[in-house]
Amino acid sequence: MTDEQIRQAIIGIISDIAPDEDTGNIDPAVRLREQLDLDSMDFLDIVMELRKRYGVHVPDTDYMQLATLDSCVNYLRDKMAGKALVS
């Protein structure tokens, strides 16, 4: 999966979790929590959706790697390699 596809995968998950949020203008360098109405329950859902859709396991010690879109991409690049984007 390319970096752009990983970004799309994350945005796709967030759009499903928070259908009322505008995910079109997320600044990839800024914490997701500061831009969107996401709390710890929602981050748990992002992790569970990554497992459900892509079989990617994110141990709880790594949750802080999901803080921004950029950090998500860096963290998931190896884990998502070779996987196809689920729409």
Added chain:
Amino acid sequence: MHYDAIIIGAGMSGLAAGIRLAMYDKKVVVLERHYVWGGLNSFYRFKGHQFDVGLHAMTNYAPRGAKGLPLSRLLKQLRIRHDELDLHPQGHSAVSFPGVKLKFSNEFELLRSEVARAFPKQVDGFDALTRAVREFNELDLDAPQQNARPVVRRFITDPVLEDMIFCPLMFYGSAREHDMDWDQFVVMFKSIFLEGFARPQQGVRHVLKLLIDRYRKAGGELRLRAGVARILQDNGRAKGVELDSGETLTADTVLSSAGLVETERLCGSAGWKPALRGKLSFTETISVLDKPARELGIEETIIFFSNRQRFAYEQPAQDVDTSSGVICMPGNFKLPEDPKDHLLRITNIANYDRWAAKARVENDPACEYARSKQRWYEQSCADVLAHIPDFRPHVKLVDMFTPRTIRHYTGHEAGAVYGSPKKLRTGATGIDGLYIIGTDQGFLGIIGAALSGISMANRWVLQQSPEPAA
């Protein structure tokens, strides 16, 4: 049949928990004793009219896009869009006591200005109380318990204002007489005064339909007329349930919305603990009017009233305490169209044991139970006339339910709508694999009950690891 999770009760908490578990591919079944879902919040047809049970209003109203509130948390957890709920806010409501009335709406400033007008010396204290409520984190399930009245009295020194603040919060959620736990006070203050009331055009059935659809779409199984007779245990661990029919289902986890004492009883616990039995039950009268309530001069959506200077939230010695109550005009929400029926509902505190003792003969209007209903209907209507114009000449049709009805349809001991005065915030029962959800876990209201199911399903089934760092 073996499940990842069995959920007892298809009310708001059970359905919400079910959606969460089914969404993450858990094999889950919701078991409901009755032939209709909804639990404390349900609906029925009566002589061609559609009536809601339980729900006057959805509390915790937040407009679309509001951040960090219980409603938005609920929507995200269940993947529901705000507009799917079809919520329409209230006009305004009121707390009405002898000689003093406080209006409030979904704009908190209205209540604040009303307090300043009616209790000018108390308004600084009221502001300080509001700050204390806002700053308290009611989601901290491990916070120490304390009583609300001593905390409130630090800010409010006029006992009438104190009672006027407590009155709506108690009527809409307190399982305790006379006082509330502080965390419950905070939950209710936020949900009623800081957030507010709304209602779908079609009432509670709309919300229930959304939840049922979501649950089924996620692959969850719902079994109606499947009452649980016993919770099965093995070495101090819940392992499943036995149904009324004798059928056995096993599961890794059992989530029970049956209530605390009711769940204990399903476990076959020997000790009947009277202190855990809720004492607060209600009657509700439903009057169908021949025209909208506002055409009779009733402007409010909901009125919480007391005919006595000091409001007593306690089990009455007689059948019903008609000196206080809640009057709801569902047609006074800002609905796109007037509901088909123009309803006026009055809720009063009632005594379960007295109603349970009345002789009842099905379809016999002369039996003691039916005559008592008639008598208390009239008393209940007469005692609200200090607060609204006389609507009685406009009543076309009447129905009334009693603590006995509530007991029958919810399974709650003693018809205790808000369950036990003791709440299990973490859901843990002391039996591994068995957790309490819903009213007796301690989140209140429809949104609260649903969040209870969600948070318990997350905590005890889905969440194998701690929360991500902030």
